[in-house]
Amino acid sequence: MPAPSRLTAARLTAARLTAALLIALLPAVVATAADPAKKPYRSGQQILDASPKGDWRTLDPDRTLYLELATGRVVIELAPQFAPAHVGNIKTFAHEHFWDGTSIYRSQDNFVVQFGDADGEDPAKAKSLGSAKTHLPAEFHRSAKGLDFQKFPDSDGWAKEIGFVDGFPAARDSANGKAWLAHCYGTLGAGRNNADDSSIGAELYVTIGQSPRQLDDNITVVGRVVKGMELLSVIPRGPDPMGFYEDAKLRTPIKSIRLASEVPAAERTPLELLRTDSQTFRDVAEAKRNRVDDFYKRPAGHIDLCNVPLPVRTPKG
Template sequence: MRLRPALLTCVLASICLPLSAQETPKYKSSQEILDASPASDWRMLDPANTLYLELEDTDGSKGRVVIELAPAFAPEHVANIRTLAREGFWNGLSIYRSQDNFVVQFGDPDAEDASKAKSQGSAKKSLPAEFARKAKGLDFTRLPDSDGWAPEVGFVDGFPAARDPKTGEAWLAHCYGALGAGRGAEPDSSNGSELYVATGQSPRQLDRNITVVGRVVQGMELLSIIDRGPPPMGFYEKPDQRTPIKAIRLASEVPESQRTPLQLLRTDTKTFLEATEARRNRRDGWYVRPAGHIDLCNVPLPVRTPKG
């Protein structure tokens, strides 16, 4: 269900119909709102745009990180990432960097040494920078609060995003869990083979400086607990300190019985807006003073296992 701007304001600011004290409805928590949501407000992850990052820790434990790709914002990078995943590029590589309050990074630690670098198969070796795109045509659900990094912020198809009405551009925001394509000094020096996940406090200074290709929707706890590398940038000094990657696969290449079935709350729904407002102005028994504000990167993006 898509909402017109006027209705968005009504839902978020609760100013459409003034109510007397006797008519004020009982406060509902965001979880109560989610529990009452219709099935149509949820969507299944598209297997063609979903990556499974399969980790094998040095102690033998394993875990799956589920990532949703963002072809609407980075089509060429996403296409290359699909190719790399299908051809098993990351299989047997590792997370070789973990910088405190910033990112974990993975790929080929020998990528810059031609004699040791792993072949990237049929993937493209260079791509254009995809830092931003035209905002026209995007279904943008705007938040009502100000943001220090962009004129407007909100969500596009479940991704935290920003836009500038003056330039007509939109871009994905570096919130916790954002998946980006590492690059060198040149803006067009990434091809999606070296990736990172933001594990720190929303490094929004990276917005429009690096191509964001997706976001983690499940499994962030497996990345956030990885031992930090040494300062200043968290690159491990010894190979045995790295976290091995068993495989990175497209969900569409995994047998259906082995997939992780997940539903994501659609961000263009009344349920999402009401749940966000409930967190923006918490009025349960613990909160003495509702904030009346919420930061883009602090808006939860609900995920659940399909019912039944």
């Protein structure tokens, strides 16, 4: 094969130099193509530690229940924006001390604990309902119009759209204009019989297991536990198949249930909740959606609605 001419050799040398230069510059080109403003990964706790005070809110005492057990206090936030009739009745029950001396009479593994008057189905033994209403409409869902729905980008097997409304995990169907609260860990719902309008808020349950999303839009959700789940989740399980205690001695006594607004200020539980319409909340959710740390080798790129953290803290000072 004949040797290349001087001109050809010069061209080859120039081409090699150009290729070498491009290879040397490639990392810088890639870095420039990436988001130049991309910030280093921060854990959820680091994000919370740096959050501004304005991203937190305090509980409204008139929308807060204190469930008092021998083991401590369970703090519940009510959701009148989704179930106004039921929440109104629940306030009446609390004001008239309906639940004092009742019990947690059901504890079903990986499902719920249920409480109220264990003899409520027996007219001869049932407690008086006082001035509470004895019939309410079902409040499984409401119009999505006017809600500050903080939509998540993640897909969901139970709803077309998911997100948060005022601190509550929620779902929405824009096609029919409906929205409802999701059954996540800590959800407070109104027990009912087969008829959809058979709940009045006297018998309540709290989800203590994997999120039973099949109940979404099938039962009236009236609130959620914001503090004290550890007191409910450890209650001994009742017998199969549904966890109702056959022996009344095994039930967990309820000392009282009160609205926080009817408890002296000095005896209230001071709490702050992260606003779900805040940038801090969005950042915390994203940090959990795409974890990048020493332990996680592959970011999920997805988060389940009921696995989104709902930070609660005790105010400093």
